[in-house]
Amino acid sequence: MRFQAFRQANPRLVPGMETAVWAGAGFLAGLLAIGDRAPLSIALTAAAAGRKNILAALCGGALAAALTMEFTAALRHCGILVLLYATFSAFRGTAYIEHELFRPAAAAAMTAVVELAYLLQEGLSLSAFAGYVAYLLLVGAVTHYLCLLRERRRQSGREGVAATLRRRLELSAAAFRDLYNSLGKPAAPRNDENPAVVFDRAAEAVCRSCKECLGCWERDYIDTFNALNDATPAMLRRGKSLAEDYPEHFRERCVKFPQFLSAVNQEVTALLLRRQYGRRLEQERQRARGQYAQLSEFLGQAARQVEAAVPAMGGACACKVGGAWRPKDGESVCGDTITHFETEDGGFYLLLSDGMGSGEEAHRESVNTVRLLEQFLRAGVEAASALKTVNAAMSLKGEDTGRFATVDLLSLDRRTREAALYKYGAAPTYLKRHGSVRKITGTGLPAGLQEVSQVPPAIRFPLESDSFLVLISDGVADPGDDEWLQNLLAGWQGEEPQRLVSLILSESRSHGGLRDDCSVLCLYLPPSGRQV
Numbered sequence: 365m366r367f368q369a370f371r372q373a374n375p376r377l378v379p380g381m382e383t384a385v386w387a388g389a390g391f392l393a394g395l396l397a398i399g400d401r402a403p404l405s406i407a408l409t410a411a412a413a414g415r416k417n418i419l420a421a422l423c424g425g426a427l428a429a430a431l432t433m434e435f436t437a438a439l440r441h442c443g444i445l446v447l448l449y450a451t452f453s454a455f456r457g458t459a460y461i462e463h464e465l466f467r468p469a470a471a472a473a474m475t476a477v478v479e480l481a482y483l484l485q486e487g488l489s490l491s492a493f494a495g496y497v498a499y500l501l502l503v504g505a506v507t508h509y510l511c512l513l514r515e516r517r518r519q520s521g522r523e524g525v526a527a528t529l530r531r532r533l534e535l536s537a538a539a540f541r542d543l544y545n546s547l548g549k550p551a552a553p554r555n556d557e558n559p560a561v562v563f564d565r566a567a568e569a570v571c572r573s574c575k576e577c578l579g580c581w582e583r584d585y586i587d588t589f590n591a592l593n594d595a596t597p598a599m600l601r602r603g604k605s606l607a608e609d610y611p612e613h614f615r616e617r618c619v620k621f622p623q624f625l626s627a628v629n630q631e632v633t634a635l636l637l638r639r640q641y642g643r644r645l646e647q648e649r650q651r652a653r654g655q656y657a658q659l660s661e662f663l664g665q666a667a668r669q670v671e672a673a674v675p676a677m678g679g680a681c682a683c684k685v686g687g688a689w690r691p692k693d694g695e696s697v698c699g700d701t702i703t704h705f706e707t708e709d710g711g712f713y714l715l716l717s718d719g720m721g722s723g724e725e726a727h728r729e730s731v732n733t734v735r736l737l738e739q740f741l742r743a744g745v746e747a748a749s750a751l752k753t754v755n756a757a758m759s760l761k762g763e764d765t766g767r768f769a770t771v772d773l774l775s776l777d778r779r780t781r782e783a784a785l786y787k788y789g790a791a792p793t794y795l796k797r798h799g800s801v802r803k804i805t806g807t808g809l810p811a812g813l814q815e816v817s818q819v820p821p822a823i824r825f826p827l828e829s830d831s832f833l834v835l836i837s838d839g840v841a842d843p844g845d846d847e848w849l850q851n852l853l854a855g856w857q858g859e860e861p862q863r864l865v866s867l868i869l870s871e872s873r874s875h876g877g878l879r880d881d882c883s884v885l886c887l888y889l890p891p892s893g894r895q896v
Contacts, residue, residue, distance in 0.1 A: 390421035394428025411510035686861030699726025839880030
């Protein structure tokens with residue numbers, strides 16, 4: 365049934381469904397955050413038509429912020445959304461709210477008010493102010509895009525909610541892709557980063573008024589140039605110019621040498637600060653470029669999935685999962701985290717993360733890694749993209765904490781029984797069918813240490829019936845001394861994965877399994893046709 369026909373047949377039900385869609389879209393937009401900001405959530409709330417839809421988008425975005433952001437960042441985001449709602453309520457029924465630029469301007473203005481307060485509190489700098497302005501322009505531009513899409517939908521009246529949302533996401537993805545492309549070329553080097561400018565400016569300040577100026581800079585220009593050129597390497601290496609860097613004949617000839625040396629050092633300090641600022645600016649530019657690329661990729665994936673029907677689960681294989689963990693000897697908390705879950709589109713996932721070290725810190729790191737990955741995967745983000753984003757986030761976080769976590773992720777298509785295994789610094793995985801055991805290893809570094817641009821490829825293989833797949837943390841078995849584990853798996857005759865997990869953990873005690881956290885996650889696919 366087409367949406368228009370459904371609207372006519374159910375006039376009371378459709379508004380509630382539309383509000384629910386806005387709430388869901390607001391929540392999804394809140395999940396697609398850039399660092400500790402969610403510009404798409406602000407834009408979506410500003411573009412919503414009607415108080416109920418605005419409030420629904422606000423609630424969805426606020427819930428996502430509360431679940432995924434730090435308290436201060438979530439409070440800041442919710443403050444922007446509440447101010448937006450108050451603004452639209454105040455101007456409701458006026459001609460201003462119908463102007464095509466009102467909503468983008470309101471979104472940018474409310475964001476500016478809240479963000480400025482936090483910016484001033486954290487300390488105002490040139491780079492921070494530039495990022496602040498760029499963020500306001502981004503919010504206004506995305507809001508304008510979404511408002512145009514909403515207007516087209518209202519005018520046409522022939523397309524369903526799914527198709528409209530898909531176009532919104534596609535255009536938003538294109539907008540972020542354009543932003544990504546616009547940041548592709550690094551800025552041209554500035555002239556004032558040339559070391560020669562140090563001596564030029566020092567001479568301008570000191571030598572211009574000197575009676576020997578013409579002699580040094582015209583008659584004996586070659587000698588002066590060579591003396592300064594010889595002093596440059598040591599000056600740049602040290603970050604400061606000393607008298608002994610210059611030839612003796614130059615020091616004796618220069619009647620204002622102490623003043624000249626002081627002026628040179630002032631300019632050297634300024635040069636090094638400019639270079640440092642330029643490097644940081646380029647790093648932030650590349651970081652923002654990567655975030656825009658990720659957001660564009662997410663929106664593109666969401667757009668492709670909006671109108672896709674949820675695959676029928678007829679013919680999907682049944683499976684059983686067992687899992688357990690044990691903390692390091694002397695610790696009360698295990699630094700490993702394991703989980704398994706099924707998504708609405710039929711995807712089935714096993715996930716194991718080993719936090720660096722042991723105890724509370726390791727536990728917190730692995731829990732956060734698993735939580736973020738599960739949120740992305742449940743939202744429909746492809747496994748490779750989800751891993752790339754979590755790795756990038758942990759890399760930024762690791763600059764301050766120095767912590768990281770391994771990731772062992774199995775993605776299973778239960779209809780085709782095709783498995784994809786992603787390993788970020790994880791221990792080997794073991795695949796057992798009948799009496800044969802296959803050891804699967806990866807080459808990637810743990811999440812937070814892996815280069816964002818070099819994502820380890822998935823290891824793909826069919827998962828046949830009557831098979832066991834075992835994920836372990838590195839505390840269970842030494843990869844170079846795991847013969848005992850392979851023999852145990854080869855001789856296993858049972859069909860209960862939980863019993864196999866318990867046996868592996870028990871046997872690991874006599875093979876060094878008390879020196880580190882241990883966790884095991886096991887997937888079993890019974891023979892075709894057998895009930896689970």
